[in-house]
Every structure is written in structure tokens, then in C-alpha cells.
Amino acid sequence: MSTGTVGLGMPGTRSGTEGVPGLPEGISLTKKDFTSGSEVRWCPGCGDYAILAAVQSFLPQLGIRRENLVCISGIGCAARFPYYLDTFGMHSIHGRAPAIATGLATSRPDLSVWVVTGDGDALSIGGNHLIHALRRNVNITVMLFNNRIYGLTKGQYSPTSEVGKVTKSTPAGSLDNPFNPVSLALGAEASFVARTMDSDRTHLQAVLRAAVEHRGSALVEIYQNCPIFNDGAYEVLKDRDEAQARIVPLTDGEQVRFGREDAEQVVVRRVDGLGVEVVPADAAADREVVVHDAGAQDPTGAFALSRLDDVSMAHVPMGIFRSVQRPVYDDLAREQVRDAVDAAGGPASDEDLTALIAGGDTWTVS
Amino acid sequence: MTSTDTATTPLEQVDRVVIRFAGDSGDGMQLTGDRFTAETASLGNDLATLPSFPAEIRAPAGTLPGVSSFQLHFADHDVLTPGDRPDVLVAMNPAALKANIGDLPRGGVVIADSDEFTKRGMSKVGYATNPLEDGSLEAYQVHALPLTHLTVEALAGSGLSRKDAERSKNMFSLGLLSWLYDRPTDGTERFLRTKFATRPTILEANLNAFRAGWAFGETTEAFAVRYTVAPAPHTPGVYRNITGNTALALGLVAASHRSGLPLVLGSYPITPASDILHTLSGLKRFGVTTLQAEDEIAGIGIALGAAFGGALGVTTTSGPGVSLKSETISLAVSLELPLVVVDVQRGGPSTGLPTKTEQADLLQALYGRNGEAPVPVVAPQSPADCFAAAIEATRIATTYRTPVLLLSDGYLANGSEPWEIPDVASLPEIDPQFATEPNAVADDGMTPVFRPYLRDPETLARPWALPGTAGLEHRVGGIEKADVTGEISYDPDNHDRMVRLRQAKIDGIDVSPVDVDDPGADVDGPAPVLVLGWGSTYGPIADAVRQARAAGQRVARAHLRHLNPFPANLGEVLRAHRRVLVPEMNLGQLSLLLRGIYLVDVVGCNQVRGVPFSSHELVDAIAKTSEEATQ
Numbered sequence: 001m002s003t004g005t006v007g008l009g010m011p012g013t014r015s016g017t018e019g020v021p022g023l024p025e026g027i028s029l030t031k032k033d034f035t036s037g038s039e040v041r042w043c044p045g046c047g048d049y050a051i052l053a054a055v056q057s058f059l060p061q062l063g064i065r066r067e068n069l070v071c072i073s074g075i076g077c078a079a080r081f082p083y084y085l086d087t088f089g090m091h092s093i094h095g096r097a098p099a100i101a102t103g104l105a106t107s108r109p110d111l112s113v114w115v116v117t118g119d120g121d122a123l124s125i126g127g128n129h130l131i132h133a134l135r136r137n138v139n140i141t142v143m144l145f146n147n148r149i150y151g152l153t154k155g156q157y158s159p160t161s162e163v164g165k166v167t168k169s170t171p172a173g174s175l176d177n178p179f180n181p182v183s184l185a186l187g188a189e190a191s192f193v194a195r196t197m198d199s200d201r202t203h204l205q206a207v208l209r210a211a212v213e214h215r216g217s218a219l220v221e222i223y224q225n226c227p228i229f230n231d232g233a234y235e236v237l238k239d240r241d242e243a244q245a246r247i248v249p250l251t252d253g254e255q256v257r258f259g260r261e262d263a264e265q266v267v268v269r270r271v272d273g274l275g276v277e278v279v280p281a282d283a284a285a286d287r288e289v290v291v292h293d294a295g296a297q298d299p300t301g302a303f304a305l306s307r308l309d310d311v312s313m314a315h316v317p318m319g320i321f322r323s324v325q326r327p328v329y330d331d332l333a334r335e336q337v338r339d340a341v342d343a344a345g346g347p348a349s350d351e352d353l354t355a356l357i358a359g360g361d362t363w364t365v366s
Numbered sequence: 367m368t369s370t371d372t373a374t375t376p377l378e379q380v381d382r383v384v385i386r387f388a389g390d391s392g393d394g395m396q397l398t399g400d401r402f403t404a405e406t407a408s409l410g411n412d413l414a415t416l417p418s419f420p421a422e423i424r425a426p427a428g429t430l431p432g433v434s435s436f437q438l439h440f441a442d443h444d445v446l447t448p449g450d451r452p453d454v455l456v457a458m459n460p461a462a463l464k465a466n467i468g469d470l471p472r473g474g475v476v477i478a479d480s481d482e483f484t485k486r487g488m489s490k491v492g493y494a495t496n497p498l499e500d501g502s503l504e505a506y507q508v509h510a511l512p513l514t515h516l517t518v519e520a521l522a523g524s525g526l527s528r529k530d531a532e533r534s535k536n537m538f539s540l541g542l543l544s545w546l547y548d549r550p551t552d553g554t555e556r557f558l559r560t561k562f563a564t565r566p567t568i569l570e571a572n573l574n575a576f577r578a579g580w581a582f583g584e585t586t587e588a589f590a591v592r593y594t595v596a597p598a599p600h601t602p603g604v605y606r607n608i609t610g611n612t613a614l615a616l617g618l619v620a621a622s623h624r625s626g627l628p629l630v631l632g633s634y635p636i637t638p639a640s641d642i643l644h645t646l647s648g649l650k651r652f653g654v655t656t657l658q659a660e661d662e663i664a665g666i667g668i669a670l671g672a673a674f675g676g677a678l679g680v681t682t683t684s685g686p687g688v689s690l691k692s693e694t695i696s697l698a699v700s701l702e703l704p705l706v707v708v709d710v711q712r713g714g715p716s717t718g719l720p721t722k723t724e725q726a727d728l729l730q731a732l733y734g735r736n737g738e739a740p741v742p743v744v745a746p747q748s749p750a751d752c753f754a755a756a757i758e759a760t761r762i763a764t765t766y767r768t769p770v771l772l773l774s775d776g777y778l779a780n781g782s783e784p785w786e787i788p789d790v791a792s793l794p795e796i797d798p799q800f801a802t803e804p805n806a807v808a809d810d811g812m813t814p815v816f817r818p819y820l821r822d823p824e825t826l827a828r829p830w831a832l833p834g835t836a837g838l839e840h841r842v843g844g845i846e847k848a849d850v851t852g853e854i855s856y857d858p859d860n861h862d863r864m865v866r867l868r869q870a871k872i873d874g875i876d877v878s879p880v881d882v883d884d885p886g887a888d889v890d891g892p893a894p895v896l897v898l899g900w901g902s903t904y905g906p907i908a909d910a911v912r913q914a915r916a917a918g919q920r921v922a923r924a925h926l927r928h929l930n931p932f933p934a935n936l937g938e939v940l941r942a943h944r945r946v947l948v949p950e951m952n953l954g955q956l957s958l959l960l961r962g963i964y965l966v967d968v969v970g971c972n973q974v975r976g977v978p979f980s981s982h983e984l985v986d987a988i989a990k991t992s993e994e995a996t997q
Contacts, residue, residue, distance in 0.1 A: 021834075036841070038853065067836045072671070083841050083854065088833035090674060091843025092667075093697050099632075099664035103671025103679065104833075106655060107630050111675070111833050129667070132660035333655055340650035348652045350790045353623050356652065357616050357753075358606060358787050361553060363408045365600040 013325060014215045016139055019109040020064045029060040036086040047198035047224035048077060048145065052084055055143075058205040059085075062212060064112055070104060071114045072097045074126055077152050077226075078118040078145035095126020098133035101140045106330040112212065115142040120150050123159040123179050130219075134190035136329035137216040143208070144181055144221045145198075149230035162311035167229075182306040182321055185219040186299045192218035193302065194320040198225060199238055203318065210320055216328045236313055248278075248308060250319030252294040256305070257281065265315075266290075267308065275304040278315050294323045375584070375592045377548060382441035383595060384449030385543065388466045389458030390427055391420060391434045394536035399436025401540055401557060405549035406440045407607035407784050410597030413440040414905060416448035416978065417780045421637065421720040428482075428490045433465040442596040446909040448781065450980035456539055458482065458513070464491045472505045477542075479535065481514035509588050513538055520578035524571050534575035541579020548594040551580065603786040610749035610778035611638070613785070614708065615645035617756025618680055619652050624757070625764060625796035627678035631656045632668025634687065637720040638776045639710035642682045662690035666707065670694060673703045674842075676800065676832040678760060682708040685727045686717065688734065688771075695769050696735040699868065701842045702819075702828045704763035704798075706756070711775040713976050722976025723776035725901050726952035731771040732930055732959075738865045740872040742766070743929035745773040747904035750785035752778060755927065761796050766875055767827045773929070775951075777978050778902045801829035804837055806850075816840055818852040826871035877928040879935040882942075884922035885915070893922040894995035896943035897988060898968070900926040900956055903949050903979055910984030917985075919992045929956070932963070940966040945995040947971055949984055969994075 023029065034056045042048045059069070069087040073079035075094035082089030092100050097115045105113040115133075122130045122144050133140065149167070150156040156169040160181065164173040185193045192214040196207040204222065211218035223234045236242045241260075248258045248267065256267035256276075264281035266289045276290055293301055302322040308315045341347060348356075385402070389395045396417055403415055416437040425432030439449035454475040457463035459482040470476065483496050497503055498510040517538040521531040537558075544551055554576060562569035583589065608616075622629035633643040633656065647656040655672075659665035666681040673679030681691065688695075688709045698705045711727045713719025731743045742762050746755035752774055759772040804814035818840040819828050831838040840852060848855035849863055884893050899907045904925050911923045924939060926932070940946055940960065948957045949971040957970040971987040973979065 038841075065834075065836065067839055068834050070674075070833045083843070087839055089841035089843075090701070091841065091845065092670075093693050093844055096663060096667045096694065099659065099667030100671035100674070102657070102664070103630060103632055103668030103673075103677075104675045105671075106657065106668070107628065107672040107677045108675040108833065128660055129664055132664065333657070337650045337653060337655055341653060344651045348623060350623075353620060353652070354787070354790050356619065356649070357790070358604065359608075359612075361404055361408060362604050362606045362787065363410060364604050365410060365597075365602050 015213050016141065016215045016218070017062060017064055017112050017212060018215065020068050020112045021110060022063050023065060028063070029066060031057040031060065033066060034059045034086055036084055038083045040084050041080065042077060043228050045227035046077070047147065047226070048081070050198045050201065051143075051145065051204065051222060051224060052081065054201045054204045055208065056085065058208055061209065062112070068110055069112045069114070071116060072101045072104070073116040074121040075152070076118040076121045076150075078116055078224075079121060081116040095121050095124070096129060097121070098126065098129040098140070098142065102133055102136070102138045102330075105138050105140050106333050109330070109334060113140045115140055117142060117144050119144065119146045119148060119158045119160040119181070123181060123184070131184070131188040134185055134188040134217045134219060137191050137326055138329045139215055139217070139331065141208070141211045141218045142220065144219060145224040146181060146221050147224045147226040147230055148178075148233050149226050151226050151229055155229035178311060180306060180309060181219070181221045182309070183303060186303045186306055186322060189299060190219050190322065191216040191324050191326050192320070193322045194219070195221045195223070195318050197223040197234065197237065197318065207320065210323065214323055215331075216326065234313070237316060246313055246316055248315050248317040250292050250294070250305065250317050250321060252292055252320065252323075254292060255289040256292050257289065267305070275307055278308060294320050297324055375589060377592045377594050380593050380595055381443065382439065382445070383454065383547065383593065384437065384439045384452045385454045385456065385547075386435055386437040386452035386466060386469070387456045387539070388433055388435040388462035389536070390461065391422070391424055391432045392427065393434070393458045394533075395434045395436050395458070398536045398540045399438060401554045402543060402549065403438050403607060403782060404553050404557070405544060405551065406438065407605070408550060408553055410600065411440040411595050412443065412445040412598035412600070412784060413438060413607070413782075414445050414448045415439075415782045416777065418977070419721055428459055428461050428487050430461050430465050430491055433461050435462070435466060440595055442598050444598065445783075446905040446912070447978065447981055450982055456543065458535070458539070460488045460493055460497075461491045463497060464493065467503070470506060474506050476503060476506050476508045477539075478508065478510050479513035480510040481512045511588065516578065516582060517575050520574055521571050524574065525567060526571055531571065534571050537572045537575040538579035538582070541576040541581075542583045545580045545583030546589060546592055548592055551576070600784070601786065605784050605786050607782050608750050608753075608785045609641075609780055609782040610746065610752040610774055611641040611710070611780070612645055613750050614746070614752035614756050614772075614774060615642045615649075617753035618646065618678070618706070618760070619649055619654060620753070620790070620793055621757045621760035621796060622654070622678050623652065623790075624793050625678060625760065625798055627676065627764070627798055629654045629680060630669060630672035630677040631680045631682065632659050632665040632672070633657070633682045634659050634662045634665045636662070636684045636687050638712055638779045639682045639684050639687075639708065641779065642708065642710070662687040663694060666691040666694040666705075670698055670701075670703065670705055673698075673705050674701075674833070676798075676830070678706070678764075679704070680706045680708065682710070684710050684712050684720075685714050685730065688727060688730055692735050695741060696737065696739045697844045698769040699735070699739040699741060700844045700847075702767040702868075703769075704767055704830070705769040706759050706763050706772060707769055708772045708774065710779045711773060713974065719976045721776065723902065723978065724951050724974055724976065725773075725775055725903070726955065726974065727773060728900075728929060728952065728955040729958070731773055738869060740869050741769055741771050741930065742872055742875055743771045743773060745901040745927060745929055746778055747901060747925055747927065749778050749781045749783050753785070753788075757794055758927070761794055762875055764796050764798050765827060766825055766871060767830055768872065773901060775902050798830060800835075801831040801838055802835065805829060817850050818842060819847055820850050821867070821871075826867060826874060873931050875931050877931060877933055880924050880926060880933040880939055882922050882924045882939055883911075886920060887922070890920070892942040893920040894944045895920070895947060895988065895992050896922040896924060896939070896945070897947045897949065897984075898924050898926065898940070899949055900929060903951065906979035906981055906984055907949055909981040910988055913981060913985050914988045914992070917989075919988065921988055921992065926956075937964045940964050940968070945969060945991050947987060947991045949979055949987065951979070
């Protein structure tokens with residue numbers, strides 16, 4: 001058989017929640033409606049509490065029916081999240097949530113499907129499913145809680161831990177080079193990639209809203225503190241002065257500038273043309289400051305911004321790196337089925353099934 | 367050209383024939399076999415086929431590992447196996463002759479392409495002299511024919527290069543064999559017209575080669591006699607020929623149609639299961655969604671996600687894939703969601719024999735998971751039976767909210783047989799019975815609530831509540847759940863209760879009793895020997911039992927469709943006979959279960975050669991067991 005290609009059309013600008021039933025006129029939900037009766041069992045001080053509260057108070061803003069929201073998780077501390085949302089949910093197995101969500105999202109266009117995962121779940125045991133979900137651009141929202149440690153198994157290094165990390169499983173220091181989840185997602189050509197932080201509720205909610213409204217796979221990395229096994233991992237970003245000097249806020253269409261007024265820094269293209277770098281604003285008079293273009297089809301610019309970040313957290317871009325429209329896998333999969341059904345004149349009847357079963361070559365014994 | 371022309375060669379009526387077509391992997395032997403089978407089926411013969419091909423797509427040309435073959439057994443009576451040994455061997459090259467001649471009984475017919483018996487071709491397989499000429503085949507009736515040369519000559523003027531023209535020699539051979547066995551040819555002509563509709567030159571070449579093969583038979587004096595096999599008596603109805611993989615795919619579609627559940631297949635390509643993915647991917651018109659996943663684990667994850675959403679979730683694979691899927695099967699056991707897992711078994715362990723058959727995944731299907739994770743297991747017994755088995759697997763999965771393992775195998779997958787097309791309205795009804803409203807009241811005695819693990823008292827199945835149903839919001843997960851409420855629970859007594867409930871649910875599945883075929887039991891009591899099988903050994907066992915009875919032995923026969931739970935009457939059946947013989951294409955997995963569960967010391971008959979049992983080895987085993995039983 002030939003392996004020709006078939007034109008699949010261009011996506012329109014559809015919302016991620018298009019097709020999900022909204023609430024009746026005049027009805028609105030509250031945080032309480034999204035709070036299940038299950039007792040929350042994260043450790044005291046865990047960043048997950050802040051994320052849960054932010055999500056529960058943000059969900060009513062979406063205006064969709066809560067029974068049409070499904071939260072799917074894998075294994076790890078973050079994976080307990082679905083139990084605490086009073087929606088449909090599945091706490092599945094380690095790393096597989098994106099695959100399960102792919103099946104659900106493809107078969108049910110009337111659902112808003114979320115994946116909650118952690119750095120070990122998404123980037124280690126489930127790395128394959130994550131990159132393929134992003135590649136396909138399935139209409140799901142992935143919240144990746146990154147605390148740079150394995151919490152539920154009591155403190156081994158994770159695929160986002162810094163090199164040399166001393167943990168129970170690496171007494172002489174870890175040897176693995178960490179993933180940058182944003183770079184990884186952009187490498188897989190994810191259509192929506194963002195980073196935010198557990199402690200910044202306003203930013204978290206704004207990013208999540210954009211992610212849910214995006215049609216296609218949205219990956220949101222959320223820096224999250226584990227107070228037991230990796231406490232203070234993001235401390236430098238939580239001190240006000242330090243944060244101002246380190247966090248690089250990304251705003252679509254605006255120059256990438258940050259820092260105190262008296263010590264402003266800007267992001268400029270490197271002289272060698274490969275990527276971008278941070279320079280003091282007053283030393284960049286003759287350099288062109290990068291204007292963030294989250295909607296650029298080519299992910300190169302977003303990728304360059306993602307490389308500003310390393311584990312030292314000298315410069316940490318925060319916000320939406322990329323948000324582009326491209327064909328959405330589950331929309332296309334359903335369209336292929338719908339087109340085939342329509343072309344055949346509607347859903348299959350008993351006669352159609354009989355004809356299928358008979359095939360082309362029959363004979364009659366009388 | 368028709369099959370009723372006035373041939374001068376006399377036509378002899380025979381009751382059965384076994385033909386084996388053998389050639390290089392690139393010679394088109396599977397297609398040739400398929401077409402000859404279709405011609406034979408349309409004539410009304412009963413038949414069974416056994417394709418055999420290497421795992422390599424194109425092993426080095428002309429070598430023994432590159433030999434591909436297709437065996438067809440057709441008869442004017444009920445055919446149960448593809449035949450132990452061929453009566454006729456068509457060998458397209460020296461490797462095909464060398465690899466297959468050992469199976470040909472003395473007096474058998476060899477039709478060989480003499481053009482391929484060159485010095486180089488023969489040296490590749492270690493023939494020092496030409497076996498077609500050196501007398502080493504004198505025990506056989508050898509027809510050494512220059513098939514390549516005849517094909518090229520027939521296609522002179524077609525505009526094709528010599529190399530391309532040679533590629534049609536399989537059609538020339540098919541034409542010749544069609545003449546020799548008086549097969550109708552219009553089906554093959556129609557097939558070629560469809561297949562090469564957009565390539566007129568290739569179409570003409572194939573048609574001309576096919577017709578030239580027939581004409582060659584008519585004009586040559588190489589064959590003293592032609593053969594014909596009368597139609598087998600079948601019950602009146604409309605028939606088709608079908609392979610196991612096709613029947614299985616169609617069974618899944620029928621189950622989807624009857625249940626109203628859209629079929630969602632998550633699958634990763636693997637031999638010998640891929641054809642189910644191929645077939646289903648072409649059936650979107652029936653509301654079928656197929657997703658080719660990034661790996662085996664994603665394949666079943668996709669199916670399980672779709673099942674959570676209310677679809678008929680299916681994943682198809684072979685043994686190595688089941689190994690990868692086991693954690694998700696275990697999750698489905700815990701979530702208690704319907705899921706159909708198809709395992710088209712092949713030789714193992716590990717990569718094993720990808721294109722060969724085996725039944726060694728039975729214990730993996732039953733026990734290949736952590737914890738107590740019971741899963742129903744259903745096995746089809748013949749290629750066409752894969753259709754009904756797929757519907758049965760869906761019925762159990764849906765009714766009992768459980769993953770079901772459907773154990774086909776490589777022989778069933780690629781083998782074919784005539785099948786009376788069933789009436790769609792007569793197929794079993796499957797009612798998913800989705801939960802639509804709260805099923806309990808809260809502790810306050812008033813507020814309606816939904817309890818996701820409140821079970822049906824009859825089936826012990828839990829409610830299947832779909833996302834999008836207001837008031838039924840709930841969470842499920844792989845962590846142990848509290849009975850009834852489904853909340854996370856680490857309570858020891860609750861875990862003990864839940865493990866037992868899940869087991870009791872599977873143990874209580876309603877499966878039909880096993881039938882025992884034991885003529886004379888009414889008068890003389892149960893036969894001393896029972897032959898009990900499962901899966902694809904049905905044909906060889908039934909054939910061997912028929913032969914044993916013809917030889918005067920009293921033998922009973924029974925076949926298991928359900929491997930978990932076993933039919934309720936199985937213990938009684940086992941104990942009614944002095945000896946129970948259990949043939950399996952593994953080292954005794956069903957035997958182990960029967961001994962362990964029923965304390966009956968069954969006798970195994972086991973082989974793992976990658977091919978179905980031959981009838982004669984089973985006849986010998988039955989005779990030996992009969993002897994022991996009557997001592």
C-alpha cells in the first residue's frame with residue numbers, strides 16, 4: 001500500500017473548551033462546588049495546597065459544568081490531586097496519564113480533560129507518553145508540578161534535580177543532567193507551553209486560564225516546593241528582591257525586560273545569532289531587545305528563551321512561552337470518523353453490518 | 367476461460383487434497399494461496415489453511431530462512447485441520463523444495479520451477495546436483511516445469527522488463543493449479559482487476575500470466591489427469607471464507623454495534639496481531655476510532671481512557687505486548703471498567719517466534735499481574751470462531767465491568783475457513799446499563815448520593831457512571847478503595863473484603879457449561895478417555911478423535927472456550943473419565959490448572975514447534991492414553 005498523505009485542513013481558532021457544555025444561564029459555581037469531601041493528605045506546607053486552592057477557586061470562572069471536567073493523574077504526590085476536586089477523576093498508574101487522557105479526550109469531545117503530573121511521573125517513567133501527547137496535540141491541559149525531587153518514595157533525585165544532588169539514592173551526588181521541562185515540551189513542538197509558580201496565585205490562574213482555553217495540548221510547568229525532601233528549591237524566586245532580579249516575565253508582544261528599575265536587564269539576541277542572552281539594559285543601547293512572540297509558528301524563539309534558565313535560576317522566564325494553533329489530534333480523529341459515517345449516509349444499520357460481515361466473496365448453499 | 371471447458375485431460379474425482387505453495391518471501395506465495403483458497407471456497411469445498419512465513423520481510427533471496435509457504439486442505443467433507451502432510455508441493459525455487467520436501471509423503475506430487483534450479487540457486491541451499499534430475503526425488507511424481515521462462519514468454523510484448531515479467535510467475539502457477547484442480551477463475555480475475563485498477567500494465571501482465579498458466583495446463587501433456595473435489599455438504603446459508611484476525615475485527619465491530627458502544631482501539635503494531643488494527647482502521651464508517659499508540663502501554667491506556675468515557679475500549683497485541691500492558695490491565699481490574707485485551711499468541715519467550723503459533727500465554731493471561739488480579743479469559747477455537755469469541759469477550763467485559771483477555775493465536779489469526787455468515791439480529795444483545803442517577807442516600811438519610819462501588823447483587827458489577835452525568839461525579843484509582851464508597855482505604859479488613867469481592871465477581875461470571883462429545887455415553891457410560899483442549903487445538907483434536915473412533919476406540923472430546931472462570935460442570939466432566947488427555951501448544955499450562963483446581967491427574971500432550979498439532983501425533987497420543995485407561 002502507498003503511504004501518501006491526505007490534506008487535513010487548517011485549524012480554526014477554537015477554544016479548548018468548545019464543545020464542553022456550559023452552565024445554564026444564571027447559574028454559577030463556587031470554589032466549594034469543586035471541593036470534594038476527601039481529606040487532603042499532603043504534608044503541611046506542601047506547595048500542592050496552594051495549587052489546589054488556586055485551581056478550585058479558578059475553575060468556576062470557566063463556566064463549564066463540573067461533571068464535564070475530568071482530571072487524570074499518574075503516581076506521585078501531585079497525582080492525589082483528582083481526589084480533592086469534586087469532578088470526575090482517575091488516579092491511574094505511574095506515568096500513563098497522558099495516554100489515558102488521550103483515549104478519553106478523543107472519544108469524548110464534551111469533556112475538559114486535565115492531566116496532573118509531577119517531574120518524576122511526567123519526565124521519567126512517563127516521558128514517552130508526554131512527548132507523544134504533545135506531538136499529537138491532543139486537546140488536554142497538563143499541569144506538571146515540578147519540585148525537583150521524588151516525594152512519595154521519600155526523597156530520591158528526579159529528572160529535574162540539579163547535577164550532584166545528594167539524596168538517599170545518590171549519597172555521592174547525582175550524575176544525571178536534568179531536563180528543562182519547557183525546553184523538552186518545545187522540542188516536542190507542543191502548541192502551548194508555559195511556566196508558573198505555586199506561590200503566585202494570580203499568575204498561576206492567568207496561565208491556567210490561557211492553557212484551558214487553548215485548543216490542543218497545553219503544558220504548564222508549575223514550580224512547586226516540597227518542604228520535606230527539597231525544601232527551598234525555589235526560595236530565591238520567593239524573596240521579593242531576588243525574584244525581581246531573576247524572574248523574566250514573558251508577555252506576548254512586549255520586549256523582554258526585567259529587574260529593578262536601577263538594575264534593569266534585557267534579553268537580546270546573541271551576537272553569534274544562536275539564541276538569546278541577558279545583558280544590563282544600560283549596556284544594550286545598540287542591541288535589539290527581543291520582543292516575545294508566543295504565537296510564532298517556529299518554536300525556535302521560544303526555545304531560545306527557555307534556554308536562559310538553568311538550575312542556578314539566575315534567570316527564570318515565567319509565563320507563556322508558546323501558544324500557537326495547529327491541527328488538534330482528537331478533533332481530526334473524530335472528523336475522520338464523522339466524515340466516513342456521513343459519506344455512508346449516517347450511522348450503520350443492521351444491513352450495513354451484515355454487508356460488512358459478508359465481505360465481497362460469498363457463496364450460497366441451498 | 368471457464369472451468370467447464372472441454373478439456374481433453376480426464377477429470378478424476380477425489381475427496382480431499384492438501385496443497386502447499388512454497389517459494390521465496392518475495393514470490394507472492396501468500397497471495398497465491400489466498401486466491402486458490404478463495405476459488406476453492408466459492409466452489410463449496412470445506413477447507414482450512416495454514417500460512418507460514420518468516421519474520422523477516424525479505425530474508426536473503428533463495429535461502430532456507432526466506433521460504434514462505436501456504437498450505438490448503440480442501441475436501442468434499444468437513445475439514446478440521448490444514449492437513450498434516452501435503453499431497454502436492456509447489457516449489458518455486460530450490461530452497462522451497464529443500465525446506466518442504468520432507469513433509470511430502472511418498473508418491474506425492476512436486477511441481478517445481480526448473481528455471482530456478484541454477485547452480486547458484488542450488489548451492490545456496492546445499493544441493494550439489496540438481497534434485498529434479500539426479501533421481502533423488504524418484505519416490506515422488508515430479509513435474510519440473512520452466513515456470514519463469516513460460517511466464518516471461520507469455521508476457522512478451524507487454525512492455526514489462528524481464529525482471530518485472532518474472533514477478534507474475536506466481537499467477538502463472540496459480541493458473542496452472544486452477545486448471546489442474548478445476549477451480550473457477552472469475553473470482554481471481556475480479557480480484558486482480560480491483561487490486562491493480564490503477565496500474566493497467568501490471569493488471570494485464572497478471573491476467574495474462576494467470577490465463578497462460580491455465581492454457582499451459584490444457585496444452586501440455588505433462589499432466590495425465592486433472593482432479594476435482596465436489597462441494598462439501600454445508601447447512602444451507604450464505605458463506606464466506608475468513609481468517610481469524612478478520613473475524614476477530616468484525617466480531618468487535620458487531621459487539622460495538624449490538625451494544626451501542628463506540629469502538630475505540632488503542633494499539634501498537636505487533637506480529638501477528640497488526641491485521642486487526644489494519645482492518646479496524648478502515649472501518650470508521652462503523653464509528654470505529656483507531657489510535658496507533660506510541661507504545662503498547664499507551665495502546666491500552668488509550669483504550670482504558672475511552673472506556674472510562676463510555677466507549678468499548680479495546681487493545682490488540684501479542685504476548686510481548688501483554689507483558690507491557692499488565693500494569694494497566696491490573697489498573698482496569700481495580701477500576702472495574704470494561705476493557706477487551708486481545709492477545710494473538712506467538713512463540714515465546716521474549717521475541718520468540720513472531721510469525722509462529724503457540725498457546726503459552728495462558729498463565730500470563732490468568733496470572734501475569736501483581737496482587738490478586740483475576741481476569742476472565744476467553745479463547746476462540748477456529749478462525750471463524752474469533753467472531754463469536756470477540757462478542758463473548760465484550761459481553762463479559764461490559765456486563766461485569768472488567769478487563770477480559772481474548773486469547774487468539776498465530777494459527778487462528780492467519781488461518782482461514784469457510785464461515786456461514788450469521789444473522790445480525792441473532793447476535794447476542796449487550797446492554798451497557800450506564801448509571802444515570804444517584805444510587806444511595808447520604809448518612810443524613812435524605813440526600814441522594816452516588817456510590818461508585820455499590821455492586822449489583824447478582825453480578826457484583828459496579829455502576830458504570832460516565833463523565834458528563836451530573837450528580838455522579840466520583841474519583842476512581844488504583845489505590846485500594848473502600849467497599850461501596852470507593853474512597854481511598856488502607857483498612858486491612860476492607861482490603862481483604864475487596865480482594866474477595868473482585869475474585870467472587872469473576873468466579874461468578876455466567877459461562878455456558880462445557881459440552882462433551884461422547885457418542886455411546888448413554889448406553890455404555892462415559893468413554894474411558896476424554897480429550898480436552900482449548901483454543902486453536904480444536905481442529906486437530908476433533909480430527910484425531912474422529913480417526914480414533916474410526917479405529918474403534920471409545921473417546922470423548924470437550925473443548926474449553928472459557929479459561930476463567932471455568933465452566934461450572936468442568937470438575938464433574940473431568941472426573942467422569944478414567945483418563946483425561948490435554949493437548950496444548952505449551953508445556954502443560956492448562957494441565958497445571960486442572961490438576962491444581964480439580965485434583966485430577968490429567969495427561970498432557972505438548973509441543974511447541976510453532977505449528978499446529980498434526981492429527982497423527984494426537985491419534986498416537988489418544989491410542990496410548992486409551993491403552994493406559996483400559997489396563
